[in-house]
Amino acid sequence: MIRLLYFAWVRERIGTGEETIEIPGELSLSELVGLLAGRSPGHAAALADRARLRAAVNHEFAAWDARVAPGDEVAIFPPVTGG
């Protein structure tokens, strides 16, 4: 099981800020996003353009080739705009 968090317009397009999914084992962030995009039209719309997305695994920014495993917390969001 992976805990997924979405923020800003990613959250709005998907329609929820948080969900959990079962994954068979370790996979890359890229593969995870591909899997998620198939869950609903909202997921597909939110995750279509990876250049506009950033991700974090267990509270650390992570690249698309980073590995994720059951038990991880993965967040997907637009580039940050704080400050």
Place this chain on the structure above:
Amino acid sequence: MFEVRVTAEPFDSAHEQARLAALGPDVGALVGFTGLVRDHPLLIEHYPGMAERAIRRVLDEVCTRRALLGAIVIHRFGQLAVGEPIVLVMTAARHRAHAFAAAWQLMDYLKTEAPFWKKAPTGWVEARAADERARAAWTAR
């Protein structure tokens, strides 16, 4: 005192400055930056947990390069009206050079590394390439 706060509450810059000034007789320079909501109201969304951690990491990194005696970083979230403070970065050092540079560097890092997002009445604010360049310039120096 190296403090990070992520909060919905307003902050009082004068109060935070007094706390840094009271650190000791070797504090000779205090630099503070306050970011305000400009032009239109903003909703600030954040990633609880990661936000504090990311700011703490930025602060640790800046501290390795600047001789700071203390620093306070506060970032707010929630619905904020025009003129309200969003962010405070305040640094204390023996001399101004370190205090100025650290405050500036902290802000440039926060802009690109702290998980906050701003929503204006017209929609989500887009990240600016200029902020990325400002952040990258510090590692090139």
